[in-house]
Amino acid sequence: MKKFVFGSVAAAAVVALTGCAGGAGASSPESASGPQGLLKPGELSVCMTPQYKPLEFYKDGNTGTQPIGFDSDAAIALADSWGVKARFSDVAFDGLMPALQAGRCDVVWSGLYVSEARQQVADAVPYLKTGSVIIAPKDSNIKSVEDLAGKTVAVLAGGAYEANLKELSTALKNKGLPDLIQQSYPQNTQTSAAVTNGKADALIDTDVSVGEIVEKTGGKLQPVPGIFEADAVFGVYVKKGSALTRDIRTGLRKLADEGKLAEIAKNYSLDASRLTESAK
Numbered sequence: 001m002k003k004f005v006f007g008s009v010a011a012a013a014v015v016a017l018t019g020c021a022g023g024a025g026a027s028s029p030e031s032a033s034g035p036q037g038l039l040k041p042g043e044l045s046v047c048m049t050p051q052y053k054p055l056e057f058y059k060d061g062n063t064g065t066q067p068i069g070f071d072s073d074a075a076i077a078l079a080d081s082w083g084v085k086a087r088f089s090d091v092a093f094d095g096l097m098p099a100l101q102a103g104r105c106d107v108v109w110s111g112l113y114v115s116e117a118r119q120q121v122a123d124a125v126p127y128l129k130t131g132s133v134i135i136a137p138k139d140s141n142i143k144s145v146e147d148l149a150g151k152t153v154a155v156l157a158g159g160a161y162e163a164n165l166k167e168l169s170t171a172l173k174n175k176g177l178p179d180l181i182q183q184s185y186p187q188n189t190q191t192s193a194a195v196t197n198g199k200a201d202a203l204i205d206t207d208v209s210v211g212e213i214v215e216k217t218g219g220k221l222q223p224v225p226g227i228f229e230a231d232a233v234f235g236v237y238v239k240k241g242s243a244l245t246r247d248i249r250t251g252l253r254k255l256a257d258e259g260k261l262a263e264i265a266k267n268y269s270l271d272a273s274r275l276t277e278s279a280k
Contacts, residue, residue, distance in 0.1 A: 033084065034079075034082040034083060034084035035082060035243070035244055035247040036243060037106070037242050037243035037244030037245075037247060038084070038106055038244065039103060039105070039106050042084050042085065043079075043084055043085050043086075043087050044075065044078065044079040044082065044084055044085070044086045044087070044106055044107070045087045045088075045089065045104075045105040045106045045107075046072075046075045046086060046087065046088050046089065046105055046106070046107055046108075046109050047088075047089050047091045047096055047099045047100060047104060047105035047107070047108045047109075047110065048067060048071060048072070048088060048089070048090070048091065048096070048108070048109055048110035049090070049091060049092065049093040049096065049110050050063075050067035050069070050072070050088075050090055051093075052069075052110070052111045052208070053069065053208075053211060053212050054069050054070060054208065054210070054211030054212065054268035054269065054270065055069045055070050055071045055110070055111040055208060055234070055268075056068075056069040056070075056071045056072050056109075056110055056111065057069050063090070066088060067088055067090075069268060070128070070264055070265060070267075070268045070270055071109045071110060071111060071234075072088065072109075073264045073267070073268075074109070074127070074252075074255070074261060074264055075088075075107075075109050077255055077260050077261075077264065078248070078251045078252065078255065081251055081254060081255065082247075082251065089104065089105055091104075091105075091110075093110075096108045096110055096112065096237075097118065097121065097122065097237070100122060100237060100238075100239055101121065101122075101239070103239075106238070106244060107236050107237060107238050107244070107248070108122075108236070108237040109236045109237075111208070111234055112234060112235060112237060113130075113232050113233065113234060113235070114126050114232075114233050114234070114235035118237065121240060122237045122238060122239060122240050123237065123238045123239070123240055123241070123242060123245040124235035124236070124237055124238075125235055125236045125237075125238065125245065125248045125249050125252065126233045126234070126235045126276045127233075127234060127235060127236060127252055127261075127275065127276055128233065128234045128265075128270070128274055128275055128276060129230030129232070129233045129234075129274040129275075129276060130206070130207055130208060130230055130231075130232050130233065130234060130274065131206070131207060131228050131229065131230035131231045131232060131274075132161060132164050132204055132205070132206060132207070132227075132228045133204070133205060133206065133207040133210060133223050133224070133225075133227065133228060133271070134148070134153070134202050134203070134204055134223070134224040134227045134228070135192075135195070135202060135203050135204070135205060135210060135213055135221050135222065135223050135224065136195070136201065136202040136203075136221065136222065136224050137195065137196075137220060137221060137222075138219065138220060138221070138222045140201070140202065140224075142201065142202055142224055143224065144226065144227070145168070145171065145172070145227055146172075146175070146177060148168065148172065148180050148201075148202070148227075149172050149177035149178045149179070149180065150177075150178040150179070150180065150181075151180050151181070151201040151202060152180070152181040152182075152183050152199070152200045152201050152202075153165055153180050153181065153182060153183065153200060153201065153202050153203060153204055154183045154184075154185060154190075154191035154192075154194040154195055154199070154200035154202070154203040154204075155182060155183065155184055155185070155191060155203065155204050156184070156185060156186075156187070156188055156191060156205075157184035157185060157186050158184075161204045161205065162182065162184065164204060164228070165180065165182050165204060166182075168180065168227075169182070183199070183200050188205065188209075191203040191204075191205070192213055192216065192217060192221065195221060196217055196220055196221065202224070203221075207223065207230075207270065207271055207274065208270070210223045210269045210270065210271075211268045211269040211270065214269045215269075222269075223269065223271060225271045225273055226273070230274050233276060236248055236252075256275060261275055262275065
């Protein structure tokens with residue numbers, strides 16, 4: 001069952017990535033060419049599938065340019081912190097993990113969930129929690145679960161989000177609050193239109209879709225953080241047992257501490273409070 005956050009609004013402040021694996025031990029030595037675990041000194045090579053806005057995509061669909069998005073920008077920020085260049089390889093989604101195993105890249109950084117199956121063949125460094133999100137007009141008074149009582153919420157018909165709303169509805173009724181009104185549509189674009197046209201007070205979608213929705217509505221719609229708890233997490237994948245795994249954990253923690261990851265998240269309308277609490 002989905003978990004909901006009642007009461008105060010969750011602040012969009014990043015929780016710093018913390019910790020390192022297992023026991024004690026120092027990171028692999030760094031030089032002017034970056035960590036020793038890099039396949040090519042002076043370069044962080046990244047395999048990704050730039051078709052998942054806002055995590056990784058081509059601006060205006062121009063495949064001749066460097067990918068942009070949270071993952072791309074975070075990879076560049078990490079490379080910069082090491083004093084090396086980031087190089088991206090466009091790889092088909094089902095070929096990402098094989099490319100890592102074949103030594104075509106140092107990391108796979110492409111909106112992949114952390115899963116037990118993938119961790120059997122590669123190390124994973126979690127960096128961003130993900131899940132459902134409520135999106136409402138910029139000037140909406142919807143700030144918490146309680147504020148959805150009696151409100152109309154647009155949702156894609158036949159998807160998991162309908163079940164999420166039913167659970168949210170039950171949570172409201174259990175607190176003695178008015179039920180929300182579920183309004184289903186056959187296409188995602190219609191849920192956004194329902195809100196901008198005033199037919200619905202809010203919509204539900206995945207948090208990684210927020211950037212595109214905000215962009216397409218000219219900023220009229222914005223995410224409401226703190227309604228749902230994330231139920232999955234994205235991770236950077238590194239070859240199993242690589243010395244680079246620890247360096248990535250340490251590097252991401254440093255970027256988080258400096259607020260750079262939160263800044264990148266904000267640039268793509270992602271909820272910075274969902275940056276991972278720890279990089280295990």
